[in-house]
Amino acid sequence: MRAPLIFLILIILAVLALVGYNSGWFGTPATGPGPTSAGDILPGAPVSGGPGAESDEPVGDGGLEQLPDEPQGQTPVDPVDTPDVPAAGTFGHFPAGELLPKSGSGYLDRTTWSPQLCFPFAEDAFANSQVYGPGGGMGPKDKPSQCDATNYSLPWRDNFCESRGHASPLCANGKGHQGQDIRPATCKKDKHWVVAAEDGIITDMGTYTVTLTGSAPPHRVYRYLHMRMNQLAVTEGAVVKAGDNLGKASNDFGGTPTTIHMHFEIRAGVAGTSTDGKAVKLHTFLPPYQSLVAAYDRKRAGQACQ
Amino acid sequence: MRNPKIRGLIAAGATLAAVTASAQVAPTPTPRPVIAPVTRPPGGPGGVDWAAAVGGLRQSGGGNSPVGRGLNQAAVDKTQLPILLPADPDLMGGARIYSFGDYYSITANLPGARVSLTGTAQTMPLPATSKLNLPNIGPEQLVVQRTVDGQLASFVRYGVLYTAELRCDAPSDTRCRTETYVRSLVAKSTVVVMGKAARLAAGLGA
Numbered sequence: 001m002r003a004p005l006i007f008l009i010l011i012i013l014a015v016l017a018l019v020g021y022n023s024g025w026f027g028t029p030a031t032g033p034g035p036t037s038a039g040d041i042l043p044g045a046p047v048s049g050g051p052g053a054e055s056d057e058p059v060g061d062g063g064l065e066q067l068p069d070e071p072q073g074q075t076p077v078d079p080v081d082t083p084d085v086p087a088a089g090t091f092g093h094f095p096a097g098e099l100l101p102k103s104g105s106g107y108l109d110r111t112t113w114s115p116q117l118c119f120p121f122a123e124d125a126f127a128n129s130q131v132y133g134p135g136g137g138m139g140p141k142d143k144p145s146q147c148d149a150t151n152y153s154l155p156w157r158d159n160f161c162e163s164r165g166h167a168s169p170l171c172a173n174g175k176g177h178q179g180q181d182i183r184p185a186t187c188k189k190d191k192h193w194v195v196a197a198e199d200g201i202i203t204d205m206g207t208y209t210v211t212l213t214g215s216a217p218p219h220r221v222y223r224y225l226h227m228r229m230n231q232l233a234v235t236e237g238a239v240v241k242a243g244d245n246l247g248k249a250s251n252d253f254g255g256t257p258t259t260i261h262m263h264f265e266i267r268a269g270v271a272g273t274s275t276d277g278k279a280v281k282l283h284t285f286l287p288p289y290q291s292l293v294a295a296y297d298r299k300r301a302g303q304a305c306q
Numbered sequence: 307m308r309n310p311k312i313r314g315l316i317a318a319g320a321t322l323a324a325v326t327a328s329a330q331v332a333p334t335p336t337p338r339p340v341i342a343p344v345t346r347p348p349g350g351p352g353g354v355d356w357a358a359a360v361g362g363l364r365q366s367g368g369g370n371s372p373v374g375r376g377l378n379q380a381a382v383d384k385t386q387l388p389i390l391l392p393a394d395p396d397l398m399g400g401a402r403i404y405s406f407g408d409y410y411s412i413t414a415n416l417p418g419a420r421v422s423l424t425g426t427a428q429t430m431p432l433p434a435t436s437k438l439n440l441p442n443i444g445p446e447q448l449v450v451q452r453t454v455d456g457q458l459a460s461f462v463r464y465g466v467l468y469t470a471e472l473r474c475d476a477p478s479d480t481r482c483r484t485e486t487y488v489r490s491l492v493a494k495s496t497v498v499v500m501g502k503a504a505r506l507a508a509g510l511g512a
Contacts, residue, residue: 065454109433111340167451167458170432174439178454201404203411204422207475209455211422218428219409225454236413237402254455254477263454269467272432274440281429282438282449283460283469286342 062137063130063146063181063259064164065225090297092154093127096289097161103132104163105172112294113286114197114220114266118242118305119295121249121262122193123185127156127292130181130259131163146259147187156296158289168285178285179223179265180292184249189260190228192249195305196240197222197264205229205236208252212240218268221283225263226252243305264288342430353427356508359388359464362498366393373398373497377412381405383501387425388508390468391497397421407503419456419481421491422471429467448492450485457488470495 097106119125128151132138135146143150161168161176168176184192196212198220204211208229212222227247234246251257266286274280363369374382374391381403382389389410391398401414412423432438440449448461456473470491474482481487505511 107436109340109436111342111433113342113430115341165452166454169438169440169449169451170436171439174441201406201411203404204413204420204473206420206455206473209473213404213406213409213411215406217408218430219406219426221424237404254475256477269426269429269460270432271429272436272438273434274443275437278440278443280438280440280443280447280449281460281462281467282440282447283424283458283467284438284449284451 063133063135063261064137065130065253065258065263090293091156091300093156093293094158096158096287096293099158099162100129100132103129103138103159104161104176106158107161107170107287109287110290111287112290113268113288114291115294116198116242117291117295118195118197119292119299120194120197120222120224120264121182121184122195122243122245125185125192125262126152126154126183127158127180127289128183129157129159129162130261132159135259151183152185152187156289156293158287160285160287160289169282170285170287179225179263180288181261181263182292183259183261187260189250190231190248193245194224194227194247194249194262196242196244196246197266198242200240202234202236202238202240202246205232205234207254210234210246212246220286221265221267223263223265223267225265226250226258226261228252241306264292266291340433353465354387354507355465356388359466359498359500359504360508360510362388362390362464362496363500366497369500371497371499374401374499377401377403377499379501381410381501382499384503385410385425385501386503386507387427387466388464388504389499389501390425390463390466390495391423391499392470392491392494393497394491394494416472418476418479419472419474422469422473423495424469424471425466427466450488452485456482457485459485459488459492461492468495 096110097108099106130136133151134140134143134148135151159177159181160179161171164177165175166178167174168178186192198214198216200212200214202210203213208226210224210227210232212224214220214222224246226249228250229252232247234240240246249260249262251260266288267283268286269281269283271281373393373395374389376399384407385405386407387410397414397416401412403410403412408428409426410424414421443449446461446463448459451458455477456471458469458471460467460469470488472482472488472491500508500510
């Protein structure tokens with residue numbers, strides 16, 4: 001008679017412990033969706049009631065940044081678990097490589113490829129998925145708006161290597177998202193400034209892309225996509241300093257609007273080994289997330305870029 | 307609570323709860339982010355194979371090719387690398403060069419598209435645990451990658467990592483959806499141009 005009772009009590013206590021953990025009773029940041037804790041929310045960052053959407057126009061590409069007839073690439077699978085956790089004292093963000101479930105396999109190496117990166121937004125911003133978040137082409141059906149508060153809340157989420165048909169050799173099957181998608185402070189296009197990631201020269205401007213080449217070796221190439229191209233603060237050949245305004249975050253995508261966000265790429269020449277053992281040098285896409293987290297920490301600490 | 311058995315039971319339950327909770331909350335120490343180092347290849351200025359580059363210069367007219375004559379001469383002279391251009395005077399006619407000395411970037415316009423050409427002798431080593439998923443590595447380590455807006459080719463010649471990139475104004479532009487154009491651009495990249503800094507480094511005098 002007593003043994004089942006003891007067992008039952010033990011189970012109840014264990015369940016209470018689990019509930020307590022997930023509710024933050026032990027003072028540990030939860031790792032589920034949504035803001036991690038009040039202390040993790042940045043000043044001014046909306047956490048409820050919506051981010052003040054100006055409009056929620058249709059999104060032609062579902063945030064995918066590729067044509068409908070192009071293959072999306074890898075079969076989405078859950079990312080490999082990582083032992084990493086956000087460092088104490090930083091803001092709420094998932095570890096590098098931990099993509100949204102069923103959105104692809106993340107790149108788990110923690111190399112900070114641009115150690116002095118200037119955070120590429122003048123204000124707060126939210127790194128997360130355009131495709132698998134609310135309002136995205138593969139997002140939750142019960143949250144059809146890209147302006148959903150979830151998209152404008154912590155924690156951040158890595159989406160380098162998220163499932164795409166484009167080449168990305170560091171991703172698990174050689175294809176995946178080539179950069180990090182970042183939403184501006186609010187769901188309003190043409191309002192929030194995007195800034196130079198380091199000192200350099202604007203070496204190219206397309207119909208929805210701006211390319212900044214860093215002055216310092218190894219001359220990283222930063223690509224900014226989807227700014228309001230007819231309101232840019234720079235032209236090709238402009239010499240810029242880290243933190244200078246480049247343009248405003250928008251949804252330009254060659255005629256078909258995408259979600260309101262800035263797709264941010266870091267490229268550089270790298271030397272490595274292919275999966276079949278060949279030494280190779282190439283110019284390719286590097287995961288920006290770790291560098292962005294460090295840059296955002298510096299920004300939050302009041303460190304200037306210049 | 308007076309019953310020692312009950313107190314013992316609660317203590318055992320609490321212990322189990324604590325163990326369960328700690329298994330959930332105890333974080334593995336955060337790996338310290340690694341800062342990416344930059345490598346400068348050994349063996350001469352920037353690791354450039356100047357003998358081979360001079361051979362390429364001579365094969366392409368010894369610097370007398372009309373291709374690239376429109377480039378800013380000061381930027382060409384500043385560049386400490388053999389500049390590699392496609393033998394396409396129409397494409398290169400209005401091209402602009404941006405030089406950092408040890409890296410250059412050239413931008414040229416096409417109808418509805420743009421081309422970028424870069425060169426560098428510096429690379430960053432990837433972590434040993436990171437392998438590159440590259441199914442088709444061609445001669446001269448040629449790799450072609452589909453980008454959001456086009457095609458990016460990179461290859462190594464004369465010890466220099468070169469790129470040729472095509473970007474289209476319209477995502478549906480066929481030139482950017484297949485590798486044909488960018489591969490043809492690489493195939494005709496045969497014109498070597500050397501400014502003062504490169505000639506000095508190559509032992510040709512300024």
